[in-house]
Amino acid sequence: MSLNRATVIGNLGADPELRSLPSGQAVVNFTVATDEAFVDKQGQRQEHAEWHNVVAFGKLAETCGQYLKQGRQVYVEGRMRTREFKARNNGGKRHRAEIVASRVQFLGAPLAEPIDAAAIEEPSIPPADEAPL
Helix, strand or coil: CCCCCEEEEEEECCCCEEEECCCCCEEEEEEEEEEEEEECCCCCEEEEEEEEEEEEEHHHHHHHHHHCCCCCEEEEEEEEEEEEEECCCCCCEEEEEEEEEEEEEECCCCCCCCCCHHHCCCCCCCCCCCCCC
């Protein structure tokens, strides 16, 4: 018997990349950063970030593409997969470990959308002779 299960809680490193496969099925890719703090042999506090590649398909991919943004904290559950592909520049074989997500839960409050400064109307300042004292 064997078990292939991965679970991470971390923050998105960039906005998800949503696209469609030739079959029309939605697929999304994003990275999640997890961090750990430890004390080294010299007694100095160190921090290390680990980056996890995540892929999701179908309705889950569409939902992730719509609601996830860089910096958002997420819980990801799925299975590990190592994929082999040809590198674009020299054609050599490359390997990529990724989590094929079966569940993605959005944690924390959604990140605020940036407000376009041009959309905010400043109240006009009345002339000095009309300003209340």
